[in-house]
Amino acid sequence: MKKVVDKNELKQYLKDGISIHFGGFMVCGTPEGLVDLLIEMKLKDLTLICNDAGFPDRGIGRLIVNGQVKKLITSHIGLNPEAGKQMNEGKMEVELVPQGTLAERIRAAGSGLGGFLTPTGVGTSVENGKQKLTIDGKEYLLELPLRADFAFLRGSITDTIGNVYYNGTSRNFNPLMALAADMVIVETEELVEKGQIKPEDVMTPGVLVRYIVKEEKK
Amino acid sequence: MITDIELAKTIIAKRIAKELQDGQLVNLGIGLPTMVANYVPENIMVTFQSENGMVMMGPVPEKGKENMDITNAGGQPVTIQQGGAFFDSSFSFALIRGGHVDITVLGTLEVDQEGNIANWVIPGKKVPGMGGAMDLVTGAKKVIVASLHTEKGRSKILKKCTLPLTAKHEVNLIVTELAVMEVTPEGLVLKEINKDTTVNEVISLTDADLIIHKDLKIMEI
Numbered sequence: 488m489k490k491v492v493d494k495n496e497l498k499q500y501l502k503d504g505i506s507i508h509f510g511g512f513m514v515c516g517t518p519e520g521l522v523d524l525l526i527e528m529k530l531k532d533l534t535l536i537c538n539d540a541g542f543p544d545r546g547i548g549r550l551i552v553n554g555q556v557k558k559l560i561t562s563h564i565g566l567n568p569e570a571g572k573q574m575n576e577g578k579m580e581v582e583l584v585p586q587g588t589l590a591e592r593i594r595a596a597g598s599g600l601g602g603f604l605t606p607t608g609v610g611t612s613v614e615n616g617k618q619k620l621t622i623d624g625k626e627y628l629l630e631l632p633l634r635a636d637f638a639f640l641r642g643s644i645t646d647t648i649g650n651v652y653y654n655g656t657s658r659n660f661n662p663l664m665a666l667a668a669d670m671v672i673v674e675t676e677e678l679v680e681k682g683q684i685k686p687e688d689v690m691t692p693g694v695l696v697r698y699i700v701k702e703e704k705k
Numbered sequence: 706m707i708t709d710i711e712l713a714k715t716i717i718a719k720r721i722a723k724e725l726q727d728g729q730l731v732n733l734g735i736g737l738p739t740m741v742a743n744y745v746p747e748n749i750m751v752t753f754q755s756e757n758g759m760v761m762m763g764p765v766p767e768k769g770k771e772n773m774d775i776t777n778a779g780g781q782p783v784t785i786q787q788g789g790a791f792f793d794s795s796f797s798f799a800l801i802r803g804g805h806v807d808i809t810v811l812g813t814l815e816v817d818q819e820g821n822i823a824n825w826v827i828p829g830k831k832v833p834g835m836g837g838a839m840d841l842v843t844g845a846k847k848v849i850v851a852s853l854h855t856e857k858g859r860s861k862i863l864k865k866c867t868l869p870l871t872a873k874h875e876v877n878l879i880v881t882e883l884a885v886m887e888v889t890p891e892g893l894v895l896k897e898i899n900k901d902t903t904v905n906e907v908i909s910l911t912d913a914d915l916i917i918h919k920d921l922k923i924m925e926i
Contacts, residue, residue, distance in 0.1 A: 512757040512758070512776070512778075512780070512794070513757070513776060513778070513779065513780025514780060515757070515773060515774060515776040515780060516774075538794070539834075539836075542780075561834065562834055562835060562836050562837070563833060563834040563835070563836040564832065564833060564834050565833030565834060565836075566780070571831070571832055571833075574832065575829075575832075581832075583832075583834045583835060585835050585837070585838075585839040585840050586756065586794070586798065586835070586836050586837040586839075586840060587794075587797075587798030587801060587802055587837060587839075587840035587844075588839075588840070590793075590794040590795045590797075590798050591795060591798065593795075594795045605802065606802070606843050606844075607802065607839045607840045607843045607844070608839055608843075609843075609872075609873070610870060610872065610873030610874075611839065611869065611870045611871065611872065611873070612869050612870075613835075613839065643774065654774040654775075655759075655772065655774035655775040655776075655785070655791055656755070656757050656758045656759055656774065656775055656776050656791060657774045658758055658791060658792070658793050659757055659758050659793060659794045660793070660794045661793070662793045663793060663794060663795050690793075704773075
């Protein structure tokens with residue numbers, strides 16, 4: 488299976504209205520080259536799932552500024568004023584999810600779980616519309632899994648069969664998202680031959696990855 | 706009253722640092738809470754977590770030595786200390802929700818005498834989102850609020866929060882430049898005051914009802 492492709496070969500799969508899990512935390516670990524591709528393609532009505540709204544000039548924040556996002560599922564939009572503005576004007580739907588719940592909803596989707604119970608959000612507006620269960624005298628919210636059509640990840644080192652290693656804190660949501668989408672695309676800073684990453688160091692096994700594109704840091 | 710805001714913040718950070726104990730795992734929020742790391746007592750080892758995926762977070766690197774793959778929860782470059790570890794977001798929040806974090810220190814918009822905290826949204830005005838705050842406040846064993854006592858002359862410590870809550874009944878300790886207050890089943894107990902204030906001044910600057918501890922102390926900083 489050929490996995491390493493030119494970015495342009497991905498265009499045939501990407502359409503208006505798709506949902507995408509975007510790796511990264513305040514743009515650390517966000518695939519900026521794939522953001523560029525979506526901007527170049529002028530795709531509309533995207534549903535993005537990402538820890539935060541990035542910055543107006545970095546990360547998925549650029550897609551928001553460009554008016555390409557219909558719905559954003561995220562934990563934080565505070566450093567991208569445009570996201571708050573579009574939300575208040577009704578131009579973009581924003582679902583705010585506590586960060587740990589967001590991570591676990593993605594993990595649940597990728598792990599075949601029908602949901603999970605968390606105490607986070609009990610007694611706050613986060614519980615609105617959710618089922619509440621009491622286990623051993625403690626209240627929990629039932630949170631549901633969160634899948635997407637695509638997962639766009641940023642790897643530091645990736646081999647030609649898709650095994651990924653992430654530097655530092657760039658790992659964040661990336662390995663969780665690799666399990667929770669129909670098609671997983673990794674943008675990598677460094678591309679190496681199969682076997683060059685020690686098995687112990689593989690953080691996302693290549694079997695989960697369909698396409699790899701190389702994109703050096705800007 | 707202490708009108709010098711930088712001095713006030715330093716007093717708060719120094720006092721909270723005295724709450725830290727050897728071997729604890731601690732999460733500090735962005736801003737004022739981060740200053741606590743500067744005053745950790747020398748004879749103890751405290752491990753700082755950053756919820757974006759590391760423990761043993763170190764200080765901000767020198768100019769020119771930034772590695773943008775090592776950042777804090779605010780996206781700013783930081784360092785990792787010897788013995789540290791990186792992990793993914795699911796593991797990071799397992800540490801938080803799973804009760805492995807001993808202390809979380811965070812700032813707030815409002816806090817009240819029942820231990821309720823509101824720090825993630827001002828409806829119609831500012832909607833930054835909760836980030837990791839709801840999980841941290843719910844999961845950490847001890848929740849310490851670091852806050853100036855008043856803002857624009859108004860008490861930040863209320864009888865009842867008016868903004869949407871981050872969590873209900875989760876705050877344990879409130880530290881301001883003027884006072885240390887503990888949330889108890891009986892109510893909010895004033896345990897310590899700054900040497901430059903009086904009980905009457907603290908009461909007059911606090912909206913919440915205060916129970917004066919019978920063994921009221923001067924804040925050690």
